[in-house]
Amino acid sequence: MDEQKFRVVIAGGGTAGWVAAAALVRHLGPNLDITLVESDAIGTVGVGESTIPTAWTFHKLLGINEQVFLRETNATFKLGIAFENWLRDGDRYFHPFGAIGRGLPLCDFQHFWLEAQRRGFGGALGDYSLETQAALAEKFTTGDPMPLAYAYHLDATAYAAFLRGLAEPAGVRRVEGRITEVEQAENGDIAALVLEGGLRIAGDLFIDCTGFRALLIEETLKTGFGDWSHWLPTNRAFAVQSETTEPPVPYTRAIAHGAGWRWRIPLQHRMGNGFVYASDYLSDDEAREQLLAAVPGRPLFDPRLIRFTTGMRKQAWNRNCVALGLASGFIEPLESTSIHLVMIAVTRLLQNFPFRRDMAALAARFNAQSRAESEHIRDFIILHYKLNDRPEPFWRDHAARTVPDSLAARVDLFRESAAAYQEGTDLFRIDSWNAVMLGQGVRPRDHHHMPAQIPDADLERALADLRGAIAAQLAKLPGHADFIARYAAAKVPAAA
Numbered sequence: 001m002d003e004q005k006f007r008v009v010i011a012g013g014g015t016a017g018w019v020a021a022a023a024l025v026r027h028l029g030p031n032l033d034i035t036l037v038e039s040d041a042i043g044t045v046g047v048g049e050s051t052i053p054t055a056w057t058f059h060k061l062l063g064i065n066e067q068v069f070l071r072e073t074n075a076t077f078k079l080g081i082a083f084e085n086w087l088r089d090g091d092r093y094f095h096p097f098g099a100i101g102r103g104l105p106l107c108d109f110q111h112f113w114l115e116a117q118r119r120g121f122g123g124a125l126g127d128y129s130l131e132t133q134a135a136l137a138e139k140f141t142t143g144d145p146m147p148l149a150y151a152y153h154l155d156a157t158a159y160a161a162f163l164r165g166l167a168e169p170a171g172v173r174r175v176e177g178r179i180t181e182v183e184q185a186e187n188g189d190i191a192a193l194v195l196e197g198g199l200r201i202a203g204d205l206f207i208d209c210t211g212f213r214a215l216l217i218e219e220t221l222k223t224g225f226g227d228w229s230h231w232l233p234t235n236r237a238f239a240v241q242s243e244t245t246e247p248p249v250p251y252t253r254a255i256a257h258g259a260g261w262r263w264r265i266p267l268q269h270r271m272g273n274g275f276v277y278a279s280d281y282l283s284d285d286e287a288r289e290q291l292l293a294a295v296p297g298r299p300l301f302d303p304r305l306i307r308f309t310t311g312m313r314k315q316a317w318n319r320n321c322v323a324l325g326l327a328s329g330f331i332e333p334l335e336s337t338s339i340h341l342v343m344i345a346v347t348r349l350l351q352n353f354p355f356r357r358d359m360a361a362l363a364a365r366f367n368a369q370s371r372a373e374s375e376h377i378r379d380f381i382i383l384h385y386k387l388n389d390r391p392e393p394f395w396r397d398h399a400a401r402t403v404p405d406s407l408a409a410r411v412d413l414f415r416e417s418a419a420a421y422q423e424g425t426d427l428f429r430i431d432s433w434n435a436v437m438l439g440q441g442v443r444p445r446d447h448h449h450m451p452a453q454i455p456d457a458d459l460e461r462a463l464a465d466l467r468g469a470i471a472a473q474l475a476k477l478p479g480h481a482d483f484i485a486r487y488a489a490a491k492v493p494a495a496a
Contacts, residue, residue, distance in 0.1 A: 005033040009203035013038035016325030016342045017209035018163035023346045025170040035173045049265050049272045050252050050336040051151040058343040070488035072162045074268045075154040076248040079135040085256040088389045093439030096131035098149030100431045107450045110434045115451035130470050135251040139477035153265050182220040189320045208323040217323035224314040232310040234260050238275045243297035247481035258392040268490040281394040316370045317363040373425040379407035380428050387440035418444035
């Protein structure tokens with residue numbers, strides 16, 4: 001070991017640990033000595049199998065070959081999320097990646113669409129999204145220039161192994177073993193991890209990827225946790241994988257039920273299924289039974305119960321410890337942001353790396369950015385629950401529940417004027433807020449009057465041209481399953 005190098009010790013593997021290891025060695029490898037400690041005897045949650053388009057960007061940052069990644073992780077493509085039964089039973093809308101329509105610098109597209117609706121034409125909002133139309137038609141392609149905004153569905157366990165295969169040959173040292181003690185220096189910083197058998201691993205910066213246990217950031221440093229369960233009371237999920245019974249579709253399904261929602265995530269070789277619920281409204285036995293009744297195909301193992309509390313650490317970076325993934329907090333998986341939050345945190349760490357022990361100012365900046373983004377995501381998730389017409393107690397309580405002031409201001413603005421915005425560290429764009437606000441039943445009292453100046457024939461023709469351009473693009477796209485089979489068929493046979 002080169003003692004002159006800055007020593008980074010990653011506690012825990014899984015997606016978070018190996019994302020951090022692969023990124024750090026790729027971009028700062030010559031400056032660092034990187035050790036990752038994990039134990040094969042300790043399982044990972046391993047159900048974060050859906051991503052958003054920032055994963056594509058992060059993979060480019062790491063120089064990952066997309067076709068190799070897809071084959072190794074049995075991945076499929078994702079163009080957005082279909083929300084079923086969220087407003088009421090039988091209702092459905094689509095939250096797509098990519099742009100919806102085409103606005104003007106002074107007036108976003110939703111105002112033109114709402115003006116057309118007022119006049120009795122214009123069709124559905126999703127008619128103006130290529131990603132929506134491609135997803136529902138089960139079509140997909142990639143290329144340069146990129147015709148579609150997309151993300152991935154992936155096998156989380158295989159993904160961690162894939163990243164390990166990149167990180168270890170590049171110089172990351174993996175140490176097998178359980179952590180039995182976390183040593184602290186006199187000033188309170190973490191000094192070393194001690195493993196079973198007495199091996200001591202010292203470091204300058206420690207990255208906590210120990211999952212919900214949060215061994216370093218919480219058990220050792222007592223950082224504190226901000227509990228958001230008064231806004232998001234879902235606190236449990238069952239997860240199970242099943243045999244595939246149909247070609248994979250290029251989108252995630254989020255299907256509301258009486259006390260929460262369930263997911264369906266198609267991979268090349270199997271289907272991922274989950275059932276999110278609030279234990280105050282549904283027992284574990286009832287939840288498990290409802291999940292198994294809805295699973296297509298034969299379950300591949302008994303459903304796994306995951307208990308969680310929505311919220312985040314009061315500091316994601318405390319002293320010389322940075323928490324990633326579940327150790328930093330948890331926002332339920334409704335909009336597939338868990339892997340994104342790991343990737344963006346690692347990106348920020350790369351941008352603001354502490355090459356010496358003096359790191360308080362860097363930590364403060366990191367924490368401010370992390371908090372702002374997590375609170376924005378929190379608000380966006382609450383939005384889906386708040387706006388509903390379902391009759392069950394769980395949903396009626398959500399509709400009546402007070403929301404954060406930051407979200408209340410956004411909803412009031414949209415109700416009043418159909419205005420949405422994106423700023424600072426906001427992850428979700430104006431198009432996303434529009435899709436969910438309108439999909440969840442918000443009908444603005446007014447909208448911008450600029451489109452009102454356009455004659456009926458001109459507005460109708462402009463919207464028809466947009467729809468026609470999308471239809472022409474759609475006609476050229478191959479089927480999603482056919483494209484995957486040609487581009488990056490998985491090594492694992494579909495029947496495995």
